[in-house]
Amino acid sequence: MTETTPTNLPEDGHSARQKNMATLAAATPADIAENFRKLDAPAYELVRQPETGLVMVRGRMGGTGSPFNLGEVTVTRCVVRLASGETGSAYSLGRNKEKALQSAVIDALWQRADAREQIEEMIIAPLAAAQETTTETVREETEATRVNFFTMVRGDN
Amino acid sequence: MYVAVKGGEKAIRNAHKLLAKRRRGDTSVPALTLEQIAEQLSHSVARVMGEGSLYDEKLAALAIKQSRGDLIEAAFLMRAYRTTLPRFGYSQPVDTAKMLVERRISATYKDLPGGQVLGPTFDYSHRLLDFSLAAEDDERTPQAETAETRDEPVPRVTDLLGDEGLMEPDPLTDEDAPVGDLTREPLSFPADRDLRLQNLARGDEGFLLALAYSTQRGYGRTHPFAGEIRYGEVEVEFYAEELGFAVTLGTIKVTECQMVNQFQGSAKAAPTFTRGYGLVFGQVERKAMSMAMVDRSMRWQELGEEQTAPAQDIEFVLSHSDNIQATGFVEHLKLPHYVDFQAELDLVRRMRGEWFEKRASAESDGTSREAAE
Known part of the structure; x- marks a missing residue:
């Protein structure tokens, strides 16, 4: 066994950060702003100022085959560095630069051992729960339209 | 071929102003918000995003508002807007x-x-106009049924x-x-x-x-x-x-x-x-x-x-x-083609001249042949 994971974060920590970033990305700008206000915003500098650009979304032929380009989405991203050294990133659909900046600061704070728990409990968990509720409502509403078709046999009466 | 023309600046400026006024319509009617378009005209928004090849509901709603609901014009606005943005890269194929x-x-x-x-879905609905939607005070909030989901x-x-x-x-x-x-x-x-x-x-x-x-x-x-x-x-x-x-x-x-x-x-x-x-x-x-x-x-x-x-x-x-x-390409035909058309005009005049000349000489040939017989 000579192979090691080429990252300074443990495997589960890595995926936890991805999940958090996804939760922040899925939140509305208003939700992020409201949560950001609740924080004692730390000192930070911009590594990459909020920037809006395009990502070309790909699909696959037939669903599982070779990739093709479907069309673009607008994406806004931002990278910040806290005075304490942590670098935070944000990527999300849309064009809201304030959301990108605030999300990047939250991501950076989450990486700081003394702030992680607070970020998770105060921001990530409630946002994730609200998003899960919305998704569950869609599922339940869709479920109510489940259909069973019966084939009528021709000439049979 | 289209050849550049000068002039018409004032007329164009005024046409833009008139368009803005007509686009807004009767000001005693509330202006559309982008949220209203995005939420309530979602199929129009989807079409503009698809044909504009850019997924952004708010932008599509703006494009629809600006284009007075002309969806091809709106898709055009989306395509033009995307050229102003940098490309970050390609997504992983969606699953x-x-x-x-x-x-x-x-x-x-x-x-x-x-x-x-x-x-x-519209699939199982009778295509009958629902006049209850036309009511001024359409403030009902439709409720959807729910059912327990299965995993x-x-x-x-x-x-x-x-x-x-x-x-x-x-x-x-x-x-x-x-x-x-x-x-x-x-x-x-x-x-x-x-x-x-x-x-x-x-x-x-x-x-x-x-x-x-x-x-x-x-x-x-x-x-x-x-x-x-x-x-x-x-x-x-x-x-x-x-x-x-x-x-x-x-x-x-x-x-x-x-x-x-x-x-x-x-x-x-x-x-x-x-x-x-x-x-x-x-x-x-x-x-x-x-x-x-x-x-x-x-x-x-x-x-x-x-x-x-x-x-x-x-x-x-x-x-x-x-x-x-x-x-x-179709609509560019509205732009001035004066030089082109002038050339065509000269050509058609000349061809007509030749045609009439030929006919006249054929007629006089015929007359002289008749006279000879």
């Missing part, structure tokens, strides 16, 4: 099997794993038949093989299926609908079944170089259509079912179906079929599907 399904139907299997859910995977229907070898497998290239991109290289021929699908995905709904319809009516032999249509949210993931991992950018709504066609088999391949594929932004079922049918038609060469119909003519289909290009 439609993991879709948060809001609608899923199959015309080929009534009892397929994961079942069928109708979702929000059941919803595999793509084409994967089911695939198990038996009855369904052709999806083409799989090397993951690192280049993928054609019409926003980087203009369309050229021969066009492989990646370019064709991108072209169709942003093609005009009406054009694709008409072509798909033509294949049903006998212009090209396809007898398609709607193997599966699904609509819902998929996650968009993007590999961020500087982070070294994929980030989820959010979710977009897409409609996917798998059309299934019989295939007689050839010397090379056994009889099987073949497929056409449709994938579009938003809930745009009509276009997803049309796209799948036209995609299948254009595969005639690869499957060793005969080319007999317009929908199979790759160059014809792909060159005329883009309504931004089409409207540009």
Whole structure:
């Protein structure tokens, strides 16, 4: 066994950060702003100022085959560095630069051992729960339209 | 040919002002908000995002408002806007099997794993105008029924038949093989299926609908079944170089259509079912179906079929599907063509002169011949 994971974060920590970033990305700008206000915003500098650009979304032929380009989405991203050294990133659909900046600061704070728990409990968990509720409502509403078709046999009466 | 002209600045400025006033309409009527358009005209928004090839509901709503509801003009605005933004890169291919399904139907299997859910659809409604929507105080909040969900995977229907070898497998290239991109290289021929699908995905709904319809009516032999249509949210993931991992950018709504066609088999391949594929932004079922049918038609060469119909003519289909290009070329005819027309005018005058001269001399020839007889 000579192979090691080429990252300074443990495997589960890595995926936890991805999940958090996804939760922040899925939140509305208003939700992020409201949560950001609740924080004692730390000192930070911009590594990459909020920037809006395009990502070309790909699909696959037939669903599982070779990739093709479907069309673009607008994406806004931002990278910040806290005075304490942590670098935070944000990527999300849309064009809201304030959301990108605030999300990047939250991501950076989450990486700081003394702030992680607070970020998770105060921001990530409630946002994730609200998003899960919305998704569950869609599922339940869709479920109510489940259909069973019966084939009528021709000439049979 | 269009030759640049000068002048008309004031008239143009005033026409712009008049357009702005007419666009707003009667000011005693409240102005539309972008939220109203995005929420309540979602099919228009989806169409503009698809044909503008840019998924951003707010932008599409703005484009619709600015264009007075002219959806091709709105798609044009989206295409123009995208040129102002840098390209960050390509997403990882979306996985439609993991879709948060809001609608899923199959015309080929009534009892397929994961079942069928109708979702929000016009399919089973009488096409009767609902005058209750016209009421000024339409403040009712419609309630949807809910039911307890089941935790059941919803595999793509084409994967089911695939198990038996009855369904052709999806083409799989090397993951690192280049993928054609019409926003980087203009369309050229021969066009492989990646370019064709991108072209169709942003093609005009009406054009694709008409072509798909033509294949049903006998212009090209396809007898398609709607193997599966699904609509819902998929996650968009993007590999961020500087982070070294994929980030989820959010979710977009897409409609996917798998059309299934019989295939007689050839010397090379056994009889099987073949497929056409449709994938579009938003809930745009009509276009997803049309796209799948036209995609299948254009595969005639690869499957060793005969080319007999317009929908199979790759160059014809792909060159005329883009309504931004089409409207540009058709509508440019409104621009001054004075120099061109002047030249034509001179030419037609000369030809007429010659024609009348010839006739006159033919007549006088005839008269002199008669006199001689």
